[in-house]
Amino acid sequence: MTSGSRREFLKAGGLVLTGLGIAPLFGTRLLASPGPKLIEMRSDALGSRVWFDPIGLYVQPGTTVRWIARENVHTTTAYHPKNDHHSLRIPDGAAPWDSGFLIKPGATFDVTLTVPGVYDYYCMPHEAAGMVGRIVVGKGTGPGSQPFGYWVGNPGTDGWHRVPDAARAAFPSVARILAERVVHPIGGQR
Amino acid sequence: MKGLALATVVTALGIGIFTLPDVAAAQRESPLPVASRMHPDSSTAPLQEPPGGKYKKVSTLVPLPDFIPGLGTLYVDPATLPAGPFLAYDHQGHLVSSIYMIPLKDMNAQKAFSGLKIAHAPADHVDIVYNAGHPGVAEPHYHITVWYVSAQRAAQLAK
Numbered sequence: 088m089t090s091g092s093r094r095e096f097l098k099a100g101g102l103v104l105t106g107l108g109i110a111p112l113f114g115t116r117l118l119a120s121p122g123p124k125l126i127e128m129r130s131d132a133l134g135s136r137v138w139f140d141p142i143g144l145y146v147q148p149g150t151t152v153r154w155i156a157r158e159n160v161h162t163t164t165a166y167h168p169k170n171d172h173h174s175l176r177i178p179d180g181a182a183p184w185d186s187g188f189l190i191k192p193g194a195t196f197d198v199t200l201t202v203p204g205v206y207d208y209y210c211m212p213h214e215a216a217g218m219v220g221r222i223v224v225g226k227g228t229g230p231g232s233q234p235f236g237y238w239v240g241n242p243g244t245d246g247w248h249r250v251p252d253a254a255r256a257a258f259p260s261v262a263r264i265l266a267e268r269v270v271h272p273i274g275g276q277r
Numbered sequence: 278m279k280g281l282a283l284a285t286v287v288t289a290l291g292i293g294i295f296t297l298p299d300v301a302a303a304q305r306e307s308p309l310p311v312a313s314r315m316h317p318d319s320s321t322a323p324l325q326e327p328p329g330g331k332y333k334k335v336s337t338l339v340p341l342p343d344f345i346p347g348l349g350t351l352y353v354d355p356a357t358l359p360a361g362p363f364l365a366y367d368h369q370g371h372l373v374s375s376i377y378m379i380p381l382k383d384m385n386a387q388k389a390f391s392g393l394k395i396a397h398a399p400a401d402h403v404d405i406v407y408n409a410g411h412p413g414v415a416e417p418h419y420h421i422t423v424w425y426v427s428a429q430r431a432a433q434l435a436k
Contacts, residue, residue: 130409132347132435137409160341160411188340188412215416216409253417 123153123197126220128189128210130159137161137213139220143259143270148225151199156189161218162211163189163196166231166250171211174238174247178204178229188212200224205231205261209254217253227261324372324396328352328364335363339412349373349434359414360390367426367434372396374431377421378414398425 127140137159146152154163166176167183177183181204186196188211200206203225210218221231230237235255238244259270327334335351336343344350349365362375375395383390404422408414424431 133406134347134408134411135406190340190342212410212412212415218409 121150123151126152126154126163128154128156128159128161128163130157130161132158134159137210137216137218138272139163139210139218140272141220141269142257142272143221143223143264143267145223145264145268146200146225148201148203149199150224151197152222153195153197154186154189155195156192158192160188160190160212162186163198163208163220164211166207166209168247172246172248173209174230174235174244174250176205176207176231176250178202178206178224178231181206184208185211204229207231207258214254215251217251217257219250219254219257221258221261221264223261223264227265232261324398326350326352326366326370326372328372330354331356332364335413341412344368346435348376351376357393359418360393362394364396365422365434367430371426372398373424373426373434375423375425377423378408378418379421380414380416380418382416384419395423396425401425401427 124144124146126144128137129140130137139154144152154161162185164170164173164185165183166173168175169183170185181200181202184196184198189196200222201224204223205227206222206224208220208222235250238247264270331354332352333355334343335341335353338353338355341351348363349367350370352364352366353361359378359380361377363378364372365374365376367373377390377393379390401424404420404424406420406422408418408420410416410418
């Protein structure tokens with residue numbers, strides 16, 4: 088993600104304001120051009136099926152990604168030990184993000200991704216149901232490109248949570264994302 | 278799992294066997310016939326929001342909107358999570374359903390849920406619907422909903 092304390096601060100301000108549905112004054116300036124890549128946070132009416140669309144996305148370093156809640160209540164949360172002891176599945180040195188719950192339809196959350204590599208993320212209330220997504224920034228490297236249990240037995244990983252089976256099955260492969268650039272869930276739903 | 282599901286449904290349908298504490302108190306204090314006092318469609322004395330007692334509005338416990346489309350305004354005794362019952366009220370504050378939320382992992386583990394409370398109100402129908410999760414029950418589970426209103430009225434909770 089973007090480095091530099093001032094830029095981090097401005098970006099963080101934009102994130103908070105955007106997440107609250109308030110005019111993103113800082114974010115507007117930061118997101119001036121090119122426009123953010125949009126990822127929709129979806130659900131059927133019953134809350135039985137939930138998904139990110141696209142579920143896989145390739146972007147260049149420095150791209151801002153914007154999640155928008157369409158239905159239901161969702162989060163976009165990076166796989167990172169700072170997020171409730173989830174395993175590390177974003178590049179070393181990249182800052183984790185957690186949108187918090189986006190309750191109202193239309194609520195958005197922006198993250199600018201600058202460190203190349205694979206970024207895996209999940210929806211907090213729906214991870215166990217397999218609502219996850221993957222972004223490849225520039226190249227398909229880093230912890231997110233490794234097998235899900237790569238960290239087992241490594242020092243300092245005590246307490247990390249394993250990725251649920253439904254989530255493991257949902258991730259598109261890095262190779263597919265590199266080949267197709269944008270991967271949608273099958274039929275618009277998982 | 279089949280046994281559990283059946284037991285759960287039977288429990289959920291055990292209308293009149295288990296009584297919400299506040300409902301029981303209302304019954305003792307009111308001179309009205311039970312049917313007119315307790316039926317949520319009744320214009321005389323419907324079960325009104327808030328339920329009181331140990332029930333807390335769900336939106337004050339977890340990040341959810343006050344009114345959840347399709348369900349209503351929910352209240353739950355936190356000590357009963359995740360099963361509930363969750364008491365659901367419509368926009369007018371009338372009780373419309375009791376909802377039981379049963380995690381799939383508990384079903385697969387053949388866990389029993391017995392003695393679940395239910396309102397003293399005539400049930401119209403029951404829905405059993407899979408839910409992928411939400412704040413408060415952040416895992417796949419089933420909503421077993423005992424509706425005290427018609428399907429037509431339940432549909433009006435969509436917005």
